[in-house]
Amino acid sequence: MAYGLQLKALKNNSMNKAIIGLGSNINPQENIAKARAALADQFTVVAESTFIETEPVGYTDQDNFINGSVHIETGLAQEALKAKLRQMEDELGRVRSEIKFGPRSIDLDIIVFNNQIIDDDFYSRDFIKNAVLELIPDLEF
DSSP states (O other): OHHHHHHHHHHHHTSEEEEEEEEESSSHHHHHHHHHHHHHHHSEEEEEOOOEEEOOSSOOSSOOEEEEEEEEEESSOHHHHHHHHHHHHHHTTOOOOSSTTOOOSOEEEEEEETTEEOOTHHHHOHHHHHHHHHHOTTOOO
16 A cells, blocks of 8 residues: 555656646636636646736736636646647637737746746736745745
8 A cells, every 4th residue: 555655656746837827808707717627627736826807918908807827737848838738728719919918818828837937927927926926835036
């Protein structure tokens, strides 16, 4: 029996941990719910932050966003996870526009990967930082 427990522990240690930022301002309640379900279907969800309404950044002539983050475990490497998230956005109906910070049905971004901040928006957008720190309060940055 102890041998089985050790194998499970080894398996969990080989998993990558990531914080995925979620955002939407097109039917945000519906699209965030679909994205959360898709993440739970594809990965092990460890925890979710509070989701809050935020004002748009950059291009401001649009509706407010709903933003939050999800802590997942995955066997995927960082670049493979990034590609998978982009595929999930497409499957969830995201249309990529020429306006960089324009309206979107869903946005899935890796903010933290294995306790390393990889998205610079963490430093400039308090709602991202707060969502991440809600999930990993002892994150060093």
